[in-house]
Amino acid sequence: MNGLQKEIENRHLPELMRLENGDAVTNCANWKLRREEIKKLLCHEYMGVTPENIKSTFECVGVDEDAYGGKATEKTIKVQLANNNDAYEFLFKLILPKSAKEKIPVFLHLQFNELVAGGLGEEIIDNGYAIVHVCYQDIDPDDSKESFLGVSRFEKDWIKKDRWGKIAVWAFGASKIMDYLQTVVQLDHARIAVIGHSRLALTALWCAAMDERFSLAVAGNSGSLYRGSQAESFRDLSREYTRYWFCPNLFRDDRDANDLPFDMHFLIALIAPRYVCLTGATRDLWADAHSEVLSGLAASPAFEILGQKGLICQDEILPDTLYDEGNISFFLRAGTHFLGRDDWHAVMKYREEKNI
Structure with a gap:
């Protein structure tokens, strides 16, 4: 057993590859x-x-045919959501490079x-990608005191202990955008990250x-195991400012990370056999890059049982190196808590190699 695998064992993670009845997961059907x-x-x-039962419609409310000096077409799309009791709408931008000769892969x-892609929009379209830009607070405010002003309004039962947290709300907004992207003929619908x-x-x-x-899911400076984390801890997330990102059940009974019936490897494993790219930074005080690597390794058996490779790396993770052999990749950048040019280029390299 190598050093990283030994560390995973020492963190006493909940078993990923065992059914609730105690049976081991040994084949695709079990998984x-x-x-x-x-x-x-x-x-x-x-x-x-x-x-459930939130219906969506879409409307193009603006077109710029000369975005980025004429390199791209930028469309502004309105997402209109409604159920029997309420309605809400938000905007996103779809930026399509004009140089593409085939179906265009997408970054949502x-x-x-x-700032589109943190100011790197032109570089990304120059590399042949379409960009969907959405400001997360347009989907729902990042504030527990404003819980019903955005998409959160579709669940107003504050007594429910498993009501959706803000992360699930923002993810739902992204999934609704995906509904629209499936209708855009210029896009490669099989290559949307x-x-x-x-x-x-x-x-x-x-x-x-x-x-x-x-x-593909790209997680920049997040996704580390809760057990044994050397950065932002599970206890930190229970603060008033952050606890509403999750469902109330997460923080019940004043439990700590070791009491959780899951850890981050469970979430990453749900994406198998598709692709995950994790990025970290050497001086990130908010996310523990080492524990991000352990998350990827601990999730790898789910990918392997489906005939894929998980995260392939050595015990010493080197900065500015893309570990890209498997369906889980990792890129470590020198620096702090940030998603920047080096990260974007590592992710684009991974996408090009895997054709995803």
């Missing part, structure tokens, strides 16, 4: 059952349950502000876990 168990568990204990970027940073990295993982139309 299908186990995957449904994990989805149910994470909905009720972690992210919350998404309300959950962003903190109005969802990408986010920090809490929006968790959103990207949850989005891809729940919506199998995404070929």
